[in-house]
Amino acid sequence: MISLAKGQKIDLTKSNPGLSKILVGLGWDTNKYDGGHEFDLDVVAFLVNAEGKATGDSAFIFYNNKQDASGSVILSGDNRTGEGDGDDEYIKINLSGVPAEVDKIAVCINIHDAATRSQNFGQVSNAYVRVVNDETNEELMRYDLGEDYSIETGLVACEIYRHNGEWKFNAVGSGFQGGLASLAATYGLNAG
Template sequence: MAISLSKGQKVDLTKTNPGLSKVIVGLGWDTNRYDGGNDFDLDCSIFLLNANGKCASEKDFVFYNQLEGGNGSVVHTGDNRTGAGDGDDEQVKVDLAAVPAQVERISFVITIHDAEARGQNFGQVSNAFCRVVNEETNQEIIRYDLGEDFSIETAIIVGELYRHNGEWKFSAVGSGYQGGLARIATDFGLDVG
């Protein structure tokens, strides 16, 4: 039975699941109908952050054009451009035991591709969720349903895997941003110029 989290909640991952090292972080969403005439393309991006909350280099930014980071310990399984169908829309495989020591947090972000130009925002997105699955057993361990708290935002920091006293934990962040991926990337220390 998965632990269901609310915004702001944190939960142990490896301490309560001894031997767990390979997880899949699945993200999903539905888009509401609207007359903008443009398709929605939501994207998952992952930031590998050091103790200062920053990416040490561009290699610590994983997304649809750079599917691996952390020496192969974090792997984005590919871009889903439509969000059609049930279940996870995009997935990220994380080998917790292989994440480089300098990476203290792995932040999972969902953004709307080209949101400004298309006049799209998270007010038009529903049923967004993030879940953590044990890759070996395919058992869902954690689920975080984001709810309908967003309106004008074009990016959301959904959740984070982070180290604490040698163990991995998960935090349901649910923090919305305007300015899309560029704004978050800049906050995480990347030069997006």
């Protein structure tokens, strides 16, 4: 298993011949806070083309749209607490089934209703993303997202992208503010 640093890019399929089904697992803990609200972190994904724009409304994978039109990207259920060990939410990706126009799958974590609840990633710890071979259950890589977030209400954890006919992994770890609507807008969608 390979441990990655922010900004590091590594190939998935080249060094793992025959790899086609992966599980992208994400986990986190919330620090003690007395705001009186539950924390509800959600994993979301965007299937984007070479121009960095989502390939349509079904290319926005979230709790109300758990898979893309091709069925190659599927989101697990909505874990509303983040308690316990292991992945809190995950996305299964069938790399060989991803439509040709999809250049990249951006995997993000968003704090639901963060502005209303006065919550941010400064109150979240031990966040990570990992990639598992879904057929052998072998963990291929892990990226610990670190603790250097304060006011951000979401973050782009990683990107799974095509490069010269192979799939690669990019440890992004980039925070953002403004909730899902703001994030969707960066990928050319109106999540009104």
